[in-house]
Amino acid sequence: MDAMSDLLYGQESYHRFFSPKAYLNSYYNVDGDTLGNSRLLFKLKHLAKIFTSGKVKGETLIDIGTGPTIYQLLSACEAFSNIIVSDLTEANLEEFNKWLLNKPGAFDWSPVVKYVCHLEGDRVPWEEKEEQLRRAIKQVLKCDVLLSNPTDPVVLPQVDCVLSCACLEAACKEKEDYIAGLNNLSALLKPGGYLVLTGVLESRYYVVGESKFLPFHLTKDFMMETLNRVGFVIESFEWSGEKKEPWEKTAKFLAYYVLVAQKKV
Numbered sequence: 001m002d003a004m005s006d007l008l009y010g011q012e013s014y015h016r017f018f019s020p021k022a023y024l025n026s027y028y029n030v031d032g033d034t035l036g037n038s039r040l041l042f043k044l045k046h047l048a049k050i051f052t053s054g055k056v057k058g059e060t061l062i063d064i065g066t067g068p069t070i071y072q073l074l075s076a077c078e079a080f081s082n083i084i085v086s087d088l089t090e091a092n093l094e095e096f097n098k099w100l101l102n103k104p105g106a107f108d109w110s111p112v113v114k115y116v117c118h119l120e121g122d123r124v125p126w127e128e129k130e131e132q133l134r135r136a137i138k139q140v141l142k143c144d145v146l147l148s149n150p151t152d153p154v155v156l157p158q159v160d161c162v163l164s165c166a167c168l169e170a171a172c173k174e175k176e177d178y179i180a181g182l183n184n185l186s187a188l189l190k191p192g193g194y195l196v197l198t199g200v201l202e203s204r205y206y207v208v209g210e211s212k213f214l215p216f217h218l219t220k221d222f223m224m225e226t227l228n229r230v231g232f233v234i235e236s237f238e239w240s241g242e243k244k245e246p247w248e249k250t251a252k253f254l255a256y257y258v259l260v261a262q263k264k265v
């Protein structure tokens with residue numbers, strides 16, 4: 001198959017065509033400048049605010065669809081000492097493990113770690129922050145957000161917080177998938193627990209290496225409506241507004257967002 005001319009979606013496509021290295025290079029090391037990425041800075045800023053607010057805290061957080069990235073966990077480890085990461089593909093988990101185990105060839109997250117330390121008031125040196133995150137990561141699991149137990153065959157006790165960044169958009173094709181995916185995330189969460197979602201709205205495609213992926217075309221109204229239907233109360237919603245700057249070279253979408261919702265008791 002000519003992956004570039006077809007829009008790819010579904011589990012099989014992620015297993016075959018989603019290259020963790022290409023993804024990191026396109027979205028987290030844009031032209032060699034990790035921090036020259038306004039979408040990343042937006043997420044880091046809001047995640048720092050959320051996880052240092054004192055409200056979203058507890059023992060265990062699970063990140064669903066972690067991919068090969070760690071940026072989303074840097075502030076989370078201030079509020080949760082027990083972190084479980086998960087992804088659909090073996091390749092993403094392998095890339096994540098490279099960083100976790102400090103192996104040669106791991107992606108260099110140090111500019112991002114330093115930036116998050118700065119956002120959090122420079123309380124600890126960045127090397128210490130990295131170690132704090134490594135210590136907090138207790139499990140690295142395979143998952144499929146479209147399964148009623150996403151971590152099958154592992155059955156987890158319900159957690160205090162579910163984090164998921166750009167995963168539902170990647171995993172879903174139809175509205176029914178998105179509703180099912182949110183229900184599955186909710187099942188992982190204790191009543192009263194928090195769901196933290198980040199992603200993009202009204203996405204048309206995103207490119208990873210030679211492959212062009214078709215994400216779910218998520219609108220703000222549909223997301224809000226579905227969260228309510230599934231049993232969440234929206235706590236906060238921050239978004240970039242409709243993008244006026246040129247599209248990112250590798251992705252086309254309307255806006256990006258960070259959302260916090262609480263599961264009804």
Ligand SMILES: C[S@@+](CC[C@H](N)C(=O)[O-])C[C@H]1O[C@@H](n2cnc3c(N)ncnc32)[C@H](O)[C@@H]1O
Pocket residue numbers: 010011014018064065066067068069072087088089092143144145146164165166167170171
């Ligand atoms: C756009 S990437 C986001 C990665 C990372 N969370 C981030 O913020 O950059 C989408 C991720 O969702 C994962 N994914 C795709 N389908 C999935 C599914 N059905 N269940 C769980 N993860 C899935 C992919 O493997 C990929 O790591």
